[in-house]
Amino acid sequence: MIEIERKFLVKSNTYRLKAFQETRISQGFLNTHPERTVRIRIMGYGAFITIKGKSSSDGLQRYEWEKEIDVTDAEDLLKLCEPGIIEKQRYLVKHGKHIFEIDEFSGENDGLVVAEVELNHLSEEIEPPAWLGEEVTGQTKYYNSQLIKNPYRNWK
Amino acid sequence: MIEIERKFLVKSNTYRLKAFQETRISQGFLNTHPERTVRIRIMGYGAFITIKGKSSSDGLQRYEWEKEIDVTDAEDLLKLCEPGIIEKQRYLVKHGKHIFEIDEFSGENDGLVVAEVELNHLSEEIEPPAWLGEEVTGQTKYYNSQLIKNPYRNWK
Secondary structure (H helix, E strand, O other), X not given: OEEEEEEEEEOOOOHHHHOOEEEEEXXXXXXXXXOEEEEEEEXXXXXXXXXXXXXXXXXXXXXXXXXXXXXXXXXXXXXXXXXXXXXXEEEEEXXXXXXXXXXXEOHHHOOOEEEEEEEOOOOOOOOOOOOEEEEOOOOHHHXXXXXXHOOHXXXX | OEEEEEEEXXXXXXXXXXXXXXXXXXXXXXXXXXXXXXXXXXEOOEEEEEXXXXXXXXXXXXXXXXXXXOHHHHHHHHHHOOOOOEEEEEEEEEEOOEEEEEEEEOHHHOOOEEEEEEEOOOOOOOOOOOOEEEEOOOOHHHOHHHHHHOOHHHOO
16 A cells, blocks of 8 residues: 655644553564565554555655554564664644654654654645644655664764 | 474475475565565465574574465565565475475576475474485575575576
């Protein structure tokens, strides 16, 4: 399936007050190649294997395939991943017709906060919440697969 | 799960007469790193994603995780794989207490035939069938993930 997503920084943490769900996420990558990534993720409510293709040139579209797996299997598979596990707290906020996913990273990426919104079609407009900051769609350094190799702590 | 496997060349194709099953296999790799491979396989009766870890130093043991997936998903995922799809015909032969899997490769690996047998424990003995040739357990050039990069055709 092709996913259409836009990614933003945030200007404040007021999204926390609006969140209808908050989940802890731990994830690693079996592969961080730009043309194909394989991610293992454990969330509050389950575990998943996710395969993503290369992004379109505008960074908006990307092939994505996901399947739920056993949490115990995911724990084993995380040990097999490339060094560097991503830990983050995810907040879900409904604003207008969209659900924003806001990820607060910890560990090596402490301080980084990124908001993502999935669109149904390429020209779909979003109503920006007050806390939404600069758009970073398509900037590969914000990809979780790249944050493993070059974490936010090293950016300064 | 840890799998224990031994791998052999073959001396003749008489295993074909003994085969109780014959299947066409197409497979590609999302990752061919020696410490973690991610394989997409389509067989006669279904499709699978398989993740393997690094082999033990004797080449006998390897972590392996597998899950069945939709054939249509597998067809999409094969397109995402590293260049080079492995095509082979697999014969299953029961001999003594063991089932041997004999793979006849085609395409870039035409001429290569490899037999594998899975063991229940490290010291388990096998009764070698007449057609079984030289053991190649642990020789990485025979790994399917390596045959993509350096196919049999290039070995001579």
